[in-house]
Amino acid sequence: MSQDKISILLVEDEENLQEALKLNLELENYEVTGVYDGVEALKAIQQEHFDLMILDVMLPELDGISVCESVRLQNNDIPILILSAKNSSADRVLGLKKGADDYLTKPFNLEELLLRVNKLVQKSQRIATRQPLDLQYQFGKNLIDFKAQECVTKDGERISLTKKEMMLLKLLIENKNEVVTREKILQSVWGYNVYPTTRTIDNFILNFRKYFEEDSRNPTFFHSVRGTGYKYTEV
Template identity: 30%
Template sequence: MTPKATILIVDDEPDVREVLEEYFIAHGYAAHCAASASDARALAGRHPIDLALLDISMPGEDGLSLARHLRERYPRIAVVMLTSAGTVVDRIVGLEVGADDYVAKPFDPRELLARVKSVLRRTSLAAAADLGAERVRVGRCVLDLAAHRLRDDEANEVPMSPLEFDLLKALVENPNRALSREHILNLSQQRDADPFDRSVDLRVMRVRKKIEPDPEHPRYIRTVRNAGYVFIPSGE
């Protein structure tokens, strides 16, 4: 079954991590756990994360610093802070650095789940509204069809050849539909090309390196055996 979303749980207490991981998995989510901010940074760099649950009070780098890092580097990741009861200042600072919500410890897992659902609902709707018709989210990048540009989550332009743009444009304009090599070549106006030419495969490989969180295990541009390639907007 496809997970509803992927949660990053960051807490230095093993019992808290274990309980939350089991609880979210039982409710249909995928989960990654980190005992420190450094571990969380590494996980966020390797895996697509939808929401991070961050304990504020951790040895070494605290949750506030980690929240700031995630917000600056991965703006699409929603952030929920876990705070100790009564630490009003931490909550205020957490919201100021970009947290979407906070939950005080000790908490009822059912309340935390409800907060997570609410935040994911808000952030997914906001992300969809931000793009508009000419801008399409493609993995960890946004393709601007009108400007012929690809940008990453830090708004940096990702170099892209005209043929790579043609490939991405063809795929995003036909979401969830497998396109054959011949179809892709035709859409990019290479009508005299051999449909068994491996240039399309090489182009797909280059594009995956730019847009996939893990190019070795592509989620957004997938191979369909004997059919070609398909763009999966949700990556699920």
């Protein structure tokens, strides 16, 4: 098989639907591995690389939400598209909160599914080509030393940073110029044991503005995106 093919893990226990989806995805030139339950999905993820996972919610052995949560706890950034017969806003929010990138309810339009798959594949390719951060990162008059867990502010002051501050800075900078959702921050920085309020994350952003912005009321680098998340902008 071509090494350039995009690989998709399709997790769907309904045999007819899996066969139909697999066929249509392969017609779009994707390489598809199909499994029928949550346990097999986790095994497959651990054994090989996939560019995307399409994940049904109602699965035998282990449900899709639990699979999604487990994948994110392993710090795996694979884009996840959830398919679900559950169409309430609460179900959708739960799926996104547990780490899904997109949520599509059944029955769905095939063309819409393929469009969403294409969008998530592009995201996967951006992740794959993302350069790891150096131990030190400079922007404006500021310097962050990830190894020493400290920063030099715009005023030349050296400040020790908490572990959470370092993790949030790293996450935002790695995704520079892109909005990082509150859910993604929860997964990456706080894990699943503690859910901070939006105000808690806002306070971190306010601290970053105090350290790094020339004018904290009109930030250049650290932005809150109402109703969505937060963004680091590189000038």
